Amino acid sequence: MENGATEVNSLTEQISNLETQEPKHNALQESSHDVVVTRVDDDPILSVTTFEDLKLNENLLKGIYEMGFTKPSKIQAKALPLLIKTPPQNMIGQSQSGTGKTAAFVLTMLSRIDFDLKSLQALCLAPSRELARQIMVEVLKMAKYTPVMTAEAIRESNVKSYTTGKSRNEEFAEAQLIVGTPGTVYDLFRRRIINKNTIKIFVLDEADNMLDQQSLGDQSIKIKNMMPKDCQIVLFSATYSREVRSFAERFAPNANQFSLKVEELSVKTISQFYMDCKNEQHKFQVLDDLYTLLTIGQSIIFVQKRDTADIIARRMTENGHKVINLHGGLSANERDHVMDGFRRGDAKVLITTNVLSRGIDVLQVNLVINYDLPTDATGKPDFETYLHRIGRTGRFGRTGVSINFVHDANSWEVVKSIEQHFQREIIKIEIIFPFNNIC
Ligand SMILES: Nc1ncnc2c1ncn2[C@@H]1O[C@H](COP(=O)(O)OP(=O)(O)OP(=O)(O)O)[C@@H](O)[C@H]1O
Numbered sequence: 123m124e125n126g127a128t129e130v131n132s133l134t135e136q137i138s139n140l141e142t143q144e145p146k147h148n149a150l151q152e153s154s155h156d157v158v159v160t161r162v163d164d165d166p167i168l169s170v171t172t173f174e175d176l177k178l179n180e181n182l183l184k185g186i187y188e189m190g191f192t193k194p195s196k197i198q199a200k201a202l203p204l205l206i207k208t209p210p211q212n213m214i215g216q217s218q219s220g221t222g223k224t225a226a227f228v229l230t231m232l233s234r235i236d237f238d239l240k241s242l243q244a245l246c247l248a249p250s251r252e253l254a255r256q257i258m259v260e261v262l263k264m265a266k267y268t269p270v271m272t273a274e275a276i277r278e279s280n281v282k283s284y285t286t287g288k289s290r291n292e293e294f295a296e297a298q299l300i301v302g303t304p305g306t307v308y309d310l311f312r313r314r315i316i317n318k319n320t321i322k323i324f325v326l327d328e329a330d331n332m333l334d335q336q337s338l339g340d341q342s343i344k345i346k347n348m349m350p351k352d353c354q355i356v357l358f359s360a361t362y363s364r365e366v367r368s369f370a371e372r373f374a375p376n377a378n379q380f381s382l383k384v385e386e387l388s389v390k391t392i393s394q395f396y397m398d399c400k401n402e403q404h405k406f407q408v409l410d411d412l413y414t415l416l417t418i419g420q421s422i423i424f425v426q427k428r429d430t431a432d433i434i435a436r437r438m439t440e441n442g443h444k445v446i447n448l449h450g451g452l453s454a455n456e457r458d459h460v461m462d463g464f465r466r467g468d469a470k471v472l473i474t475t476n477v478l479s480r481g482i483d484v485l486q487v488n489l490v491i492n493y494d495l496p497t498d499a500t501g502k503p504d505f506e507t508y509l510h511r512i513g514r515t516g517r518f519g520r521t522g523v524s525i526n527f528v529h530d531a532n533s534w535e536v537v538k539s540i541e542q543h544f545q546r547e548i549i550k551i552e553i554i555f556p557f558n559n560i561c
Contacts, residue, residue: 181267195222210354212377219513275302304341329357392516421489
């Protein structure tokens with residue numbers, strides 16, 4: 123019992139400490155993780171140490187500095203010189219979650235655009251509307267001092283834009299840079315609302331997910347097949363399974379590649395724990411108790427199914443916790459409303475499904491709970507989703523905590539396989555009083 127108490131105290135301390143911790147930028151920028159670089163030529167281009175070294179347009183630099191980016195992260199320093207060089211080369215990029223991949227490809231897109239040419243030149247696809255919107259926010263910040271015309275291609279009613287008074291179709295027709303989800307973008311091409319002929323750069327964020335045939339692969343391939351022949355193809359993700367990487371190599375031929383070994387994929391500043399619950403019902407009790415006992419900054423609770431998200435959101439609310447809930451069953455407006463509230467910090471606890479497992483960047487999130495462990499349709503561990511989910515905390519050198527709920531032999535096996543796969547210990551937290559006495 124004493125041991126358990128110590129562990130929960132130490133967990134409490136860890137989570138409370140996180141609230142006051144500043145990001146360890148230097149730790150991130152000087153991280154010892156060895157990226158394996160495979161180059162398509164032997165130009166002596168090395169990594170840069172400052173954004174000035176990239177010889178970017180002054181107005182882009184101004185935007186970057188206004189965002190508070192003083193120097194490039196490791197992936198930015200290594201990838202940007204290759205991404206922006208002429209003639210353009212394809213890229214298959216990999217780096218850990220929260221290390222600044224977005225800025226690397228956004229800066230590349232903006233650096234390729236001729237602002238005098240009033241046609242679509244850069245296209246970026248992401249797997250969820252929340253991620254597409256987030257990428258657009260980064261585009262708008264970085265491009266603040268440029269005249270770039272942009273449009274977001276996500277599912278929405280066809281209304282006039284509040285900011286410009288133009289209809290969405292007019293905005294699409296004028297856009298030089300579009301960020302969107304594959305279904306909506308494909309539809310815009312099909313209806314000839316956007317024109318592919320002048321596209322110079324095509325980016326897939328969360329590329330392994332976008333190329334996965336079980337997921338968004340079909341749509342991404344259809345769109346890729348429409349791209350002009352000399353279009354630069356840029357793929358970024360924190361994870362590529364072996365099969366997806368070989369498909370990516372065909373999708374983006376002759377690409378410069380950045381890859382990480384599997385044991386280097388998990389971010390060291392994210393502590394990983396598991397709690398051994400008695401059964402499915404006990405999981406809710408443990409969750410309820412955790413939120414009663416601990417002072418937690420912002421956190422995300424992941425479940426496998428929309429129904430579970432609805433049920434635990436309702437029960438947590440009934441028990442007096444302030445939580446919000448986001449999944450694919452909500453309308454576009456509801457999703458935007460929930461996400462915006464979470465980003466503003468109006469709500470501290472977000473319950474969600476895998477729809478938000480990738481890319482979402484809310485720096486204040488210091489705890490991720492895997493209420494249901496990520497598994498595929500057959501119950502086998504989904505390693506990539508696990509890494510993306512826990513990567514919603516510990517962003518850009520910050521520290522974070524992840525807790526996995528285990529409740530039966532299968533979920534125990536899943537946790538053990540994940541631990542073995544990434545070669546990173548997942549530490550047990552004893553469930554102590556009041557947890558034991560309540561159930
Ligand atoms: N050079 C920089 N200096 C300071 N902050 C940065 C820099 N580059 C990126 N960031 C910040 O780091 C955070 C994480 O970046 P980003 O979301 O691009 O990570 P990512 O590598 O795409 O992660 P994921 O794999 O989860 O999608 C963001 O808040 C971003 O604004």
